[in-house]
Amino acid sequence: MSAAGKPLLTADNISKRYGRQVGCRDVSLTLHEGEVLAVVGESGSGKTTLLKLLSRQLAIDSGRLNYRMRDGAVRDLATMGDAEHRFLFRTDWGYVHQDAAQGLRMSVSAGANVGERLMALGARHYGTIRTTATDWLERVEIPAVRIDDTPVTYSGGMRQRLQIARNLVTSPRLVFMDEPTGGLDVTVQARLLDLIRGLVADLGLSAVIVTHDLAVARLLSHRIMVMKDGEVIETGLTDQVLDDPREPYTQLLASSILPV
Amino acid sequence: MSLPAYNFAYLDEQTKRMIRRAVLKAIAIPGYQVPFASREMPMPYGWGTGGVQVTAAVIGPDDVLKVIDQGADDTTNAVSIRKFFAKTAGVKTTTATREATIIQTRHRIPETPLHVGQVLVYQVPIPEPLRFLEPRETETRRMHALTEYGLMHVKLYEDIARHGHIATTYAYPVKVDGRYVMDPSPTPKFDNPKMDQCPALQLFGAGREKRIYAIPPYTSVVSLDFEDFPFERYRHPGTCALCGATDTFLDEIVTDDAGGRMFVCSDTDYCETRRAAHSPPPLAGEGQGGGSAAGAAQEASPSLPLPSKRGREEQDLKAAEHD
Ligand SMILES: [Zn+2]
Numbered sequence: 135m136s137a138a139g140k141p142l143l144t145a146d147n148i149s150k151r152y153g154r155q156v157g158c159r160d161v162s163l164t165l166h167e168g169e170v171l172a173v174v175g176e177s178g179s180g181k182t183t184l185l186k187l188l189s190r191q192l193a194i195d196s197g198r199l200n201y202r203m204r205d206g207a208v209r210d211l212a213t214m215g216d217a218e219h220r221f222l223f224r225t226d227w228g229y230v231h232q233d234a235a236q237g238l239r240m241s242v243s244a245g246a247n248v249g250e251r252l253m254a255l256g257a258r259h260y261g262t263i264r265t266t267a268t269d270w271l272e273r274v275e276i277p278a279v280r281i282d283d284t285p286v287t288y289s290g291g292m293r294q295r296l297q298i299a300r301n302l303v304t305s306p307r308l309v310f311m312d313e314p315t316g317g318l319d320v321t322v323q324a325r326l327l328d329l330i331r332g333l334v335a336d337l338g339l340s341a342v343i344v345t346h347d348l349a350v351a352r353l354l355s356h357r358i359m360v361m362k363d364g365e366v367i368e369t370g371l372t373d374q375v376l377d378d379p380r381e382p383y384t385q386l387l388a389s390s391i392l393p394v
Numbered sequence: 395m396s397l398p399a400y401n402f403a404y405l406d407e408q409t410k411r412m413i414r415r416a417v418l419k420a421i422a423i424p425g426y427q428v429p430f431a432s433r434e435m436p437m438p439y440g441w442g443t444g445g446v447q448v449t450a451a452v453i454g455p456d457d458v459l460k461v462i463d464q465g466a467d468d469t470t471n472a473v474s475i476r477k478f479f480a481k482t483a484g485v486k487t488t489t490a491t492r493e494a495t496i497i498q499t500r501h502r503i504p505e506t507p508l509h510v511g512q513v514l515v516y517q518v519p520i521p522e523p524l525r526f527l528e529p530r531e532t533e534t535r536r537m538h539a540l541t542e543y544g545l546m547h548v549k550l551y552e553d554i555a556r557h558g559h560i561a562t563t564y565a566y567p568v569k570v571d572g573r574y575v576m577d578p579s580p581t582p583k584f585d586n587p588k589m590d591q592c593p594a595l596q597l598f599g600a601g602r603e604k605r606i607y608a609i610p611p612y613t614s615v616v617s618l619d620f621e622d623f624p625f626e627r628y629r630h631p632g633t634c635a636l637c638g639a640t641d642t643f644l645d646e647i648v649t650d651d652a653g654g655r656m657f658v659c660s661d662t663d664y665c666e667t668r669r670a671a672h673s674p675p676p677l678a679g680e681g682q683g684g685g686s687a688a689g690a691a692q693e694a695s696p697s698l699p700l701p702s703k704r705g706r707e708e709q710d711l712k713a714a715e716h717d
Binding site: 216217220224239241242243245246249250251253254255257258259260261263264281282 | 527536540542543544545547548551552554555556619620621622623
């Protein structure tokens with residue numbers, strides 16, 4: 135929690151419709167610095183829509199969405215200009231896609247993938263950019279000798295770790311993750327989860343993690359939101375909700391996994 | 395004689411006005427790509443229809459036109475375009491850089507410094523410098539609008555990571571007037587410094603891509619680079635076999651079928667002018683003997699074969715790979 139205890143991200147009754155269909159209805163949440171929130175639910179529950187609304191990749195139809203900037207000013211994300219929003223996305227935010235190819239430039243080297251944000255912010259010293267990229271690769275357990283290889287040559291797990299490094303290089307305060315371990319082998323998943331958990335703790339990151347996998351939620355998040363049909367049906371501390379779910383739907387979800 | 399079926403400089407007045415409006419907007423926003431309704435021209439796209447349309451829109455009856463293709467006035471492409479305007483606009487043409495008021499070019503900026511009042515028209519195949527990493531047009535436009543140019547340095551970073559230095563030698567990206575990043579068309583980076591604070595107006599026409607952009611006279615044009623890998627001009631280190639120049643951009647040309655090669659100025663007008671100036675006067679007595687180092691090279695030159703067409707075409711192919 136930040137010293138002032140003020141939330142980093144606040145959503146008040148945000149909603150989104152796709153024509154007649156509800157994407158998200160009246161979702162409210164607050165996220166503090168250093169806090170990890172998992173949004174769980176089946177596909178079609180609205181969890182991915184919520185992630186896109188929170189990161190303003192989709193516009194909300196109604197409600198309010200506020201973000202506390204690095205300078206402490208609280209800003210309405212809905213009315214923020216494009217340039218500032220994109221700047222936020224390159225600096226204070228990260229976004230980890232399930233499909234690493236969507237979050238990486240597959241045709242350029244790992245070093246350039248990590249260095250891109252720095253260059254976008256005006257870094258103009260090749261040696262410094264490369265040193266920083268090397269440090270970050272090591273931090274996500276990618277051997278430094280692979281710095282000049284393109285992610286095409288990387289395994290699925292390495293790509294995902296590279297995507298994380300590419301996002302974290304500017305020390306963002308908030309990272310959005312969409313099924314970050316989806317589609318990976320179980321052993322690869324476990325290693326990645328450990329890495330994410332370590333980084334989140336070391337860096338004091340805030341994160342919103344969308345997952346259908348309650349084991350991921352349990353391992354990474356402090357709080358959890360269970361979504362069904364576009365609405366939040368249960369929310370609370372992760373362990374409490376998963377150990378003692380109140381809603382029948384959550385009980386169903388929770389029972390389908392092995393204890394972590 | 396019957397009246398020609400076409401208007402002055404081929405294009406109808408309405409089309410020329412449309413292109414002029416695009417040109418004016420381009421001059422007002424240096425380096426910004428202005429869309430225009432590119433017309434079909436009686437030549438294929440690869441022949442510089444963008445440049446031809448810009449030239450057609452700005453040329454007047456008193457203009458003197460020079461057309462170069464990789465520095466040469468004598469390639470098929472350059473000759474055709476020159477003839478095209480001689481016929482459709484009745485303008486005087488020249489090969490002398492100094493005499494020309496409009497110079498249409500593909501791949502080079504003349505070695506002779508340009509002067510106030512001249513217009514340099516570039517034929518551009520691909521106007522968008524960000525495209526190689528970001529193929530989406532909507533996205534590249536937004537990047538230009540928001541001055542998000544990190545990607546350009548990603549490309550230069552890749553060059554250094556792969557080759558140990560910035561290996562981009564053609565179409566080397568520049569920032570114009572401190573604002574827009576621009577592709578100078580496939581000119582060699584050797585020519586980039588000539589764009590900076592150039593007294594002539596520089597216009598760029600991309601026919602297939604329907605874009606016009608411009609650098610007004612005396613505008614800042616800076617080649618992108620890194621602090622620890624600064625921009626460097628590059629020319630093949632050597633001497634022109636014909637005129638002895640050591641500071642010009644050289645082409646390697648094939649001299650015979652046995653694999654003979656030599657390096658000569660790519661700017662044929664510059665090279666010929668130097669040769670003419672340095673040749674001994676034709677009526678000079680035999681006893682004059684002027685034996686300077688340059689003179690020695692000159693004496694050898696008449697026996698050297700002229701650059702063969704085939705050599706030029708090979709150059710074309712090489713350059714086309716960069717397009
Ligand atoms: Zn020469």
